[in-house]
Amino acid sequence: MQWVDVPIRVRYADTDRMGIVYHGFYPMYFETGRTEFMREKGCEYRTFEDMGFHLVVTALEAKYHSTATYDDLLIVRTAVSEVKSRGVTFEYNVFHDGTLVVEGRTRHVCMNGEKRAIRLPPPLLDFLRNVESP
Amino acid sequence: MQWVDVPIRVRYADTDRMGIVYHGFYPMYFETGRTEFMREKGCEYRTFEDMGFHLVVTALEAKYHSTATYDDLLIVRTAVSEVKSRGVTFEYNVFHDGTLVVEGRTRHVCMNGEKRAIRLPPPLLDFLRNVESP
Amino acid sequence: MQWVDVPIRVRYADTDRMGIVYHGFYPMYFETGRTEFMREKGCEYRTFEDMGFHLVVTALEAKYHSTATYDDLLIVRTAVSEVKSRGVTFEYNVFHDGTLVVEGRTRHVCMNGEKRAIRLPPPLLDFLRNVESP
């Protein structure tokens, strides 16, 4: 797999009164993983949006195996697991001290400036196929 | 199904630069749906926690069918779809003007004060079986 | 003072590992207070934005007197305390069970579609002067 690892430091704001990271904040960690995966592989998502396209999330899954808390230094490990002409799937594993905390997956379709779903533009499709880890 | 409907007004803070609700904020809407479902059915989740128990999220799924934006008045429709001795599944449908925006599901296990997974305490198990909509 | 009161139920997501509402989430409660103040007084902020204008926050202040926790039903009391041709100040008092939890204030300028600061459009200026409580 072509994984990219990104460190994320847990903020106080992300914890809840159980003393752990609130489950609903992991999708934001996935987003950071995705953004840094694309940058590391040579395609800044911001540039892609500047051209008038969006990768819109159509599905989200997360499985919570363990917990994290304030100031933990997590590693978000991201890969592209499936690329189709009309969409892409990213996978995430969030670790703390070598322990798997959360597994996640997001599916995306491409939209143009009018918010219509379109086929992935050829340069993005090529890029994603190159970094795909089926 | 024994659904409970809860209105949620979309905040500016919840939107992103696409002009829509950021996908990662829907889990917080699900939480509101869950809390109000339990209150409406006669069991405040807060009281349950005051007794030393937690319903911890072990899995989250969401499918995004449409979008919502600032000031939209959404309806979060919540039900309990599965109850087992060791866990419970909640389901959510988020609507705007009658259109399904997001479908979601969360699975939970019960933990005690020492953060150990335990069987659902009998009163909670009975409560959940009563409101279950298989 | 022409106050408008809005109830807000504290979400689990808003608490932190001290067991209280994280201080950084109150500005979102202020936003809800502001939006509902304007709606109640007859001017939906959303409509104002649809005309191409924005009330951009230029300053924020909050004083924390007490704490709130999960499931607390807070009251956000909002007023317009100062109106000038180039800006407006909103004030907020957040209560729980009659106790003042947080006081806040936001200052705003008006921006047009090109994100340039402009004088408040006359209809908005009139509206705000009408609801001002100096």
Place this chain on the structure above:
Amino acid sequence: MQWVDVPIRVRYADTDRMGIVYHGFYPMYFETGRTEFMREKGCEYRTFEDMGFHLVVTALEAKYHSTATYDDLLIVRTAVSEVKSRGVTFEYNVFHDGTLVVEGRTRHVCMNGEKRAIRLPPPLLDFLRNVESP
């Protein structure tokens, strides 16, 4: 001044439908600045909490001079501007490409495990006086 600089990459989740960072998320950036200031200067805030103490925010101020957007690499510059026996003030300057985006300030008091305000414990007081930049 004894400033500590911390980079923060703006997440998509932090933007709003104006296309900029929502004003209410800067307090979370201040938190990161504060945490990293203390770590850099040799006192992890987490350790301080592990000893049963909390630095609770009693006041927050922010002035917004410019805007930031998705993927911007911000610098949060943090200092301790005032130390008293019963509290401490942190100051923040958030920059993007050398431009000041937001100025902030938080005041804190120390609380013990029973959530009672107490004098700053001597080791923390000494630490803060050492890094104070009046």
